[in-house]
Amino acid sequence: AQTVTQSQPEMSVQEAETVTLSCTYDTSESNYYLFWYKQPPSRQMILVIRQEAYKQQNATENRFSVNFQKAAKSFSLKISDSQLGDTAMYFCAFMNNNAGNMLTFGGGTRLMVKP
Amino acid sequence: EAQVTQNPRYLITVTGKKLTVTCSQNMNHEYMSWYRQDPGLGLRQIYYSMNVEVTDKGDVPEGYKVSRKEKRNFPLILESPSPNQTSLYFCATSVPSGRTDTQYFGPGTRLTVL
Numbered sequence: 001a002q003t004v005t006q007s008q009p010e011m012s013v014q015e016a017e018t019v020t021l022s023c024t025y026d027t028s029e030s031n032y033y034l035f036w037y038k039q040p041p042s043r044q045m046i047l048v049i050r051q052e053a054y055k056q057q058n059a060t061e062n063r064f065s066v067n068f069q070k071a072a073k074s075f076s077l078k079i080s081d082s083q084l085g086d087t088a089m090y091f092c093a094f095m096n097n098n099a100g101n102m103l104t105f106g107g108g109t110r111l112m113v114k115p
Numbered sequence: 116e117a118q119v120t121q122n123p124r125y126l127i128t129v130t131g132k133k134l135t136v137t138c139s140q141n142m143n144h145e146y147m148s149w150y151r152q153d154p155g156l157g158l159r160q161i162y163y164s165m166n167v168e169v170t171d172k173g174d175v176p177e178g179y180k181v182s183r184k185e186k187r188n189f190p191l192i193l194e195s196p197s198p199n200q201t202s203l204y205f206c207a208t209s210v211p212s213g214r215t216d217t218q219y220f221g222p223g224t225r226l227t228v229l
Contacts, residue, residue, distance in 0.1 A: 045220035105157030
């Protein structure tokens with residue numbers, strides 16, 4: 001079974017600065033996907049970024065980028081130029097293609113962006 | 116507009132009173148699933164469906180039932196709710212594995228069982 005661990009329950013950052021959220025996972029699979037989801041106070045789950053395990057290049061979406069270290073089973077999210085609207089819970093998630101598209105989530109990191 | 120809708124959005128009920136939470140999608144996705152979210156545990160999968168009339172258990176299926184009689188709908192049924200089923204529930208959809216694997220989530224249903 002896969003497990004996903006987010007070791008930082010809460011973090012804060014000043015507006016316009018950069019913050020990195022950590023995620024580690026455990027799997028014996030070689031082909032999988034990793035995701036970061038954002039959950040603002042509205043509770044909506046919003047996809048931030050995804051990474052295919054077979055791709056060496058780190059995914060980037062505007063101010064959001066990942067540092068994917070496959071050997072270390074690490075998948076951190078970097079948010080640059082933090083904005084007040086980035087305040088949310090962030091969930092790291094793992095998907096194994098052989099497990100019915102099931103997402104395995106970490107426990108989440110609550111990020112507060114301070115003005 | 117591509118949408119996943121859930122109803123009701125909020126529900127307070129009592130132990131043992133059967134309830135159904137509906138999920139509907141207009142994206143013609145084959146894959147649908149239900150998750151529950153509890154503090155500190157992230158989201159955990161309850162049931163999923165790869166296509167019409169094909170359903171299977173996720174990580175935490177006890178106390179829940181599902182059905183998939185048509186592609187667009189995937190209701191979650193609690194035959195005899197108990198207080199430990201108080202949670203935030205999400206429906207999610209995607210095309211099957213091997214293609215675009217991103218899952219799209221509904222807005223969530225906050226369920227309280229007294």
